[in-house]
Amino acid sequence: xxxxxxxxxxxxxxxxxxxxxxxxxxxxxxxxxxxxxxxxxxxxxxxxxxxxxxxxxxxxxxxx
Numbered sequence: 001x002x003x004x005x006x007x008x009x010x011x012x013x014x015x016x017x018x019x020x021x022x023x024x025x026x027x028x029x030x031x032x033x034x035x036x037x038x039x040x041x042x043x044x045x046x047x048x049x050x051x052x053x054x055x056x057x058x059x060x061x062x063x064x
Contacts, residue, residue, distance in 0.1 A: 016044035018053045 024036035044050045057064040 012048040014045070014047055016042055016047060016050045018042040 019041050021039045021041070022036060023039075025033045027033040040053050040055070042050050042053050
């Protein structure tokens with residue numbers, strides 16, 4: 001414990017925000033008629049930074 005030094009910075013209590021934008025032509029029954037492009041935009045305003053964004057893909061409600 002001799003090497004443990006208390007932090008002098010304030011705790012980051014605001015979570016980063018990730019938004020997504022989906023581009024493609026939606027068809028009947030929520031199937032897409034074209035390829036779909038998903039773009040993620042992540043921000044961490046005034047925070048300690050963003051390490052990564054994780055996502056999961058589902059096809060027909062099931063993990064792909």
